[in-house]
Amino acid sequence: xxxxxxxIMGTAVSALxxxxxxxxxxxxxxxxxxxxxxxxxxxxKRETKLERTPMTLNVVSGDQVAAMGMVEIKNLxxxxxxxTMHESPGGLSGVSVRGVGTSAGxxxxxxxxxxxxxxxxxxxxxxYRDALFDIERVEVVKGNQGVxxxxxxxxxxxxxxxxxxxxxxxxxxxxQVEANYGSYGLEGALDVVASDTFSIRIAGMYDDQKGFxxxxxxxxxxxxxxxxxxxxxxxxDVTDRLSVRAKAQISRLDMTGTNFxxxxxxxxxxxxxxxxxxxxxxNYVKYESAGDAGEVMDYQKSYDNSLEIxxxxxxxxxxxxxxxxTKFDFTNSFDSDSTPxxxxxxxxxxxxxxxxxxxxxxxxxxxxxxxIAGALYLHSKTKYNYLTFYNAFPVLGGLYGTISQRFxxxxxxxxxxxxxxxxxxxxxxxxxxxxLTTDKKKADFKKTVIDDLGYPTGLVxxxxxxxxxxxxxxxxxxxxxxxxxYNPTPGSTLYISAGQGNKGSGFVNQASLAAPWPTxxxxxxxxxxxFEAGIKGRFLDNRAYISLAAYHLDIKDxxxxxxxxxxRAFQVRSLDAKSSGFEAEGQFKINAALTAYGNLAWNPxxxxxxxxxxxxxxxxxxxxxxxxxxxxxxxxxxxxxxxxVHSSSLLHQPASAPxxxxxLPYDVFSARVQLTYEPARLSVYVAGxxxxxxVYRTFAFGSPIGMGVVGALNDPRxxxxxxxxxx
Numbered sequence: 001x002x003x004x005x006x007x008i009m010g011t012a013v014s015a016l017x018x019x020x021x022x023x024x025x026x027x028x029x030x031x032x033x034x035x036x037x038x039x040x041x042x043x044x045k046r047e048t049k050l051e052r053t054p055m056t057l058n059v060v061s062g063d064q065v066a067a068m069g070m071v072e073i074k075n076l077x078x079x080x081x082x083x084t085m086h087e088s089p090g091g092l093s094g095v096s097v098r099g100v101g102t103s104a105g106x107x108x109x110x111x112x113x114x115x116x117x118x119x120x121x122x123x124x125x126x127x128y129r130d131a132l133f134d135i136e137r138v139e140v141v142k143g144n145q146g147v148x149x150x151x152x153x154x155x156x157x158x159x160x161x162x163x164x165x166x167x168x169x170x171x172x173x174x175x176q177v178e179a180n181y182g183s184y185g186l187e188g189a190l191d192v193v194a195s196d197t198f199s200i201r202i203a204g205m206y207d208d209q210k211g212f213x214x215x216x217x218x219x220x221x222x223x224x225x226x227x228x229x230x231x232x233x234x235x236x237d238v239t240d241r242l243s244v245r246a247k248a249q250i251s252r253l254d255m256t257g258t259n260f261x262x263x264x265x266x267x268x269x270x271x272x273x274x275x276x277x278x279x280x281x282x283n284y285v286k287y288e289s290a291g292d293a294g295e296v297m298d299y300q301k302s303y304d305n306s307l308e309i310x311x312x313x314x315x316x317x318x319x320x321x322x323x324x325x326t327k328f329d330f331t332n333s334f335d336s337d338s339t340p341x342x343x344x345x346x347x348x349x350x351x352x353x354x355x356x357x358x359x360x361x362x363x364x365x366x367x368x369x370x371x372i373a374g375a376l377y378l379h380s381k382t383k384y385n386y387l388t389f390y391n392a393f394p395v396l397g398g399l400y401g402t403i404s405q406r407f408x409x410x411x412x413x414x415x416x417x418x419x420x421x422x423x424x425x426x427x428x429x430x431x432x433x434x435x436l437t438t439d440k441k442k443a444d445f446k447k448t449v450i451d452d453l454g455y456p457t458g459l460v461x462x463x464x465x466x467x468x469x470x471x472x473x474x475x476x477x478x479x480x481x482x483x484x485x486y487n488p489t490p491g492s493t494l495y496i497s498a499g500q501g502n503k504g505s506g507f508v509n510q511a512s513l514a515a516p517w518p519t520x521x522x523x524x525x526x527x528x529x530x531f532e533a534g535i536k537g538r539f540l541d542n543r544a545y546i547s548l549a550a551y552h553l554d555i556k557d558x559x560x561x562x563x564x565x566x567x568r569a570f571q572v573r574s575l576d577a578k579s580s581g582f583e584a585e586g587q588f589k590i591n592a593a594l595t596a597y598g599n600l601a602w603n604p605x606x607x608x609x610x611x612x613x614x615x616x617x618x619x620x621x622x623x624x625x626x627x628x629x630x631x632x633x634x635x636x637x638x639x640x641x642x643x644x645v646h647s648s649s650l651l652h653q654p655a656s657a658p659x660x661x662x663x664l665p666y667d668v669f670s671a672r673v674q675l676t677y678e679p680a681r682l683s684v685y686v687a688g689x690x691x692x693x694x695v696y697r698t699f700a701f702g703s704p705i706g707m708g709v710v711g712a713l714n715d716p717r718x719x720x721x722x723x724x725x726x727x
Contacts, residue, residue, distance in 0.1 A: 035542030036589050043141045043159065044419075045148050045372050046362055051537045054431070054485035054495035056142035056549040056583060058083075058599075062135045062163055067641065067672055069176075069687055069720060071207060071227075073115070073128050073138075073158065078623060078645045078668070080140045081583045081601035084616045085128070086652065086699050087712070089260050089334045090348045091298045093128035097142060097156035099579040099606030099617030100528070100553060102503075103561045106572055107348065108384055108407060109506040112526065112559075114145070114153040117160045118247055118306045120324030121150060121378070124352055127328065130302055131229045131251055134189050134203040136161040142583075143551065144499035144530045146479025147419050147433035150376060154479070154501030154528035155553065162247060164233045165191045165199035176722030181210040181221070183718075200234040212716050213259045217275065217289045217340045222257025223298070241312035248305050255298040258712070261286035262338055263697065264660050265708035275340035280708050283695050284716065290335040293345035293389045300330035316364030320374075327353040336388075338703060338710045345389040354380035360417075371420040378413035384509055391453065394705060395513070395568070400455040407509040409443040427487040434480040442472040443507040445517050466516030475525055477502035492537025500529045506559060512569035523574055527556040546586040553579040560608065562615065562653045565702025576609040579617070597643075598624040608654070618650040635678050640685070642671040652700040652711070659702030659709045666696040666714075681726040690717045 039050040043057055050059060058080045070076065074085040074093055084101070086094045095101050095113045102111045107125065115122040117130070132138075138160050145153040173188035189203035206228045211221035231249040238244060262280030265271050271279050276287045290296055307323040329351050337343040360374025384407040390399040419433030447466040481499025488494060503526035508518040534549035558577040563570055581603035589595045599622065606617035625643030632638050645668045653661035669692040674685035693716065700711035 036538065036545055036587060036595075041137075041139055042161070043139050043145075043148075045360065046365060051491050051545065052487065052493055054429070054483050054493050054534075055497065056532065056534060056547065056551075058140040058142075058585065060138040060140070062137055065132055065135060065138070067674075067687075068670070069689065070132050073130070073132050073160070075132070076138060076140070076158075079599075081585060081599040081621060081623075082142065082581070082603065083140055084618065084650070086616055088699060089258060089332075089336075089710075089712075090346075091129060091300075091330070091332045092125040094125070094616055095128060095158070096614075096616040097140075098551060098553065098581060098583075098601075099603050099614050100155040100555060100558070100577070101616055102559065103615060106506065106508055106510070106559075106561045106570060107350065107386075108382055108409060108509045109523075109559060109561070110152045110504060112152065112155050112503050112528075114149055114151070114157045115160075116149060116157060117304060118162055118324075119159075119308065119322050119358075120304075120306045120326065121354075121356060122304075122326060123152065123354070123380070124328070124350075126300060126330050126350065126352075127302070127326070129253065129300060130304070131205060131207075131227060132160070133187055133205045133229065134163050134231070136163045142549070143497065143532050144479065144481050144501035144528065146499070146501035147417055147435050147481055148372065150415060150417070150435065151378075151413065151437055151439065152503045154503050154526065154555075155530070162231065162233055162249075163189070163201065163203070164245065165193065165201035165235055167193070169193045170727055171201075172724060172726045174722060174724040176720050178210070179719040179721060180716070181212050181718065183210045184208050197237040198234070200232060203229075203231045203233075205229045209255070211257060211259065213257075213261060213284050213286055213713075215257060215286050215288055216277070217287045218257070220257065222286070222296075223255050223259050224257060225253070225255030225298070227251070227253045243310045245308045245310075246306070249303070251300075251302045251304070253298065253300045257296050258298070258334060260334075260338065260699075260710055260712050261288070262703070262708050263700065263711040263713070267707045271339070271707050276338075283713060286338070287340055288335050288338055289340045289342075290333070290345050291340075291342035293335075293342050293391065294333050294347065296333050296335050298330075298332045300328055302326070302328040313361070318362045320358075320360050320362065322356075322358040322360075324356040325354070337393075337705050339705070342389075342391045343393045344391075344704060347387040347389075349385045349387070351383040352380065354378065367423070369420055369422050371418065373418040375417070376413070376415040378411070380409075380411045382407070382409040382411075384408070386510055400453040401449055402451040402453075404448045404450045405510055406446050406448070407443065407507070409441055409507060411439065411441045413437060413439045429485045431483040431485070432481070434478060437475070437477050437479070437502070439475045439477070439504050440472065441505070441507065442470075443521075444468055444470040445507070445509065445511075445521065447511055447516055466511075469517040469521065471507070471521055473505050473522055475502075475504050477504075477525060477527075481530075489537065491542070492535070492539070494535050496533045498529075498531050500527065502527050503559065508570075508572050510570050512567060518572075520572055523559050523572055524557050526559045526574075529554045529556075540588075543589040544587065546584070548582075548584045550582050551580065553577075555579070558608065560615075560654070562657050563701045564657055565704055565706070566658045568704045577607065577614060579603065579606040579614070581605070593628055593630045595627050596625070597627065598622065610656075612655045613651055615651050615654055618648045620646075620648040622646045637676045637678060639674045639676065640672040642669070644669050652697065653702075657702065659700070661700050661702075661709070663697040663700065666694045668692055668694050668714075683724045683726075685722050685724070687720045687722070688717070689720075690715060693717045 171190040187205035229251040265280035268279035417435035483497035485495040536547035585599035627641035
């Protein structure tokens with residue numbers, strides 16, 4: 001393994017001189033024959049060029065999202081160095097940047113890596129499950145971003161920007177089908193330019209997903225189901241000084257089954273006796289039924305609305321009011337024993353809504369000092385209910401009944417922020433900023449036996465009906481950062497930065513089996529201090545782009561959570577942690593037809609204070625790719641890409657958790673070929689994912705009934721055939 005790792009690293013480092021991350025891929029359409037496309041980002045709340053933005057910033061374009069067939073944000077991880085995303089049986093995303101992130105073990109915790117959609121904060125792990133389609137770009141911002149992005153971005157943020165209406169009436173329709181399993185999808189968008197001042201884009205997507213894990217007990221393939229999204233984005237220039245951008249979106253996800261199965265065993269004969277005929281040894285095969293306990297499913301309905309108003313105050317000063325309202329309901333049911341028996345069945349239910357209002361003033365750029373200053377108000381409500389059904393569960397002589405764990409939370413946040421940049425010379429800048437936040441949360445928890453199944457001395461005797469437990473907390477935190485940057489050339493930046501960010505305290509919403517409420521109900525504020533140095537820029541007559549960054553993070557009271565299969569409970573702990581490493585990405589335009597790209601992330605130290613390696617933190621990942629665009633004739637164009645992704649091993653649960661929780665190293669190759677008839681703007685394409693037929697774990701944990709490890713495997717090889725018509 002060590003030899004392979006060294007070879008991969010050497011190859012990747014050498015290739016980076018002539019390559020660039022898939023993330024900075026074709027983000028703009030205006031490409032010189034001799035140069036790369038210019039990439040404009042908004043990570044600093046104003047438009048800046050990527051190479052002049054003094055931070056580690058990975059951009060994944062809407063074109064790349066479409067070409068890679070990405071359906072959810074979790075699909076981004078292979079294309080962004082240092083970003084990992086995994087999904088629990090409850091359909092919750094665990095997102096990490098540079099080894100630091102929030103586990104899916106406690107559902108109501110906010111994320112260490114904040115999610116923003118069209119500038120609006122989305123705090124819940126389930127919101128990472130929303131569809132990713134018809135977007136302008138995704139910006140993954142590393143380091144402390146608490147000053148401008150706000151709360152819970154102490155290690156980074158993911159910002160999704162939806163595609164708005166174009167300058168002319170038009171649009172596209174696209175359909176595709178997967179050849180091996182039969183999944184298919186339809187999507188399209190229409191731009192209507194009603195006048196010189198008003199235009200709207202209406203986009204929709206339908207995705208019918210066929211599962212790739214065969215459940216022989218239920219005689220079906222899992223996970224299967226459908227998703228739809230409808231979105232409208234309108235832009236209105238009310239006057240020469242006043243403009244409005246409004247977005248309304250509704251989406252639904254409705255799936256049956258899961259892709260979780262026994263992936264290792266400690267007692268093959270015992271598992272077979274329970275009906276797991278393969279003893280947990282076959283990939284993409286399961287023997288599982290919840291029986292009368294309920295249907296294994298995943299359902300979510302979401303509403304996502306935003307309104308941005310910009311008013312020119314005069315002198316190029318801009319007043320911006322950004323309003324957001326998000327809401328979702330989700331239910332996830334999981335057969336927790338992963339066998340045909342009905343020992344243990346879990347159901348997670350959550351209703352969430354949030355209102356945010358931000359107001360900020362932006363000064364004109366290019367002066368000796370420019371600044372951004374503003375304030376934010378946030379109000380949210382969470383109603384959560386975790387139901388657990390026991391039927392002869394093999395603990396304490398057999399448990400029967402249903403337990404409800406209800407959790408409610410209200411939150412109000414007020415924040416004021418400001419950031420200023422002093423242009424000391426034409427090439428030397430110093431940027432400093434801070435945000436003061438007051439965050440008040442009030443929560444209550446109650447655990448109740450709601451059904452004893454005719455065994456009144458079982459769960460009732462063990463658990464009882466716990467009293468209502470209430471608590472509130474007020475956090476007052478200050479996030480700050482400073483960056484010194486230097487431009488050795490007009491297209492390059494050297495920078496060094498330091499900052500401190502905070503993640504709000506959180507309540508634990510689950511108790512162990514025999515406890516009336518969580519042993520630790522309130523987890524304190526998580527605080528991260530970040531140091532970073534980097535260089536980025538365009539070189540070789542604008543044909544090459546490269547970004548290099550080294551970082552170190554010190555985290556105080558890291559909010560770590562995981563599933564302990566021995567205790568049969570989610571455990572939450574607050575530990576100090578550290579993470580250090582190096583990241584790189586690059587792109588090189590070989591000629592008018594060929595562009596090489598790639599990235600790598602090396603994280604040798606991502607450890608808790610007790611010496612354990614942090615979850616979801618591989619030591620090394622890399623990506624190498626080549627894209628092409630060749631004019632076969634005056635009317636026909638051949639385009640596409642091929643790329644190879646490597647990851648070293650990583651943990652899905654901490655080393656102290658029982659069981660084999662490792663995912664071994666893997667290498668995945670994907671490619672796409674597209675033929676376009678230019679006069680009709682008609683394209684046909686074939687895309688292959690995981691052509692190398694790699695099998696690796698995307699999540700793993702010890703089974704609550706013992707006998708092995710339950711987990712999910714990556715998608716097998718898929719071949720997708722599609723057609724697209726632009727008009």
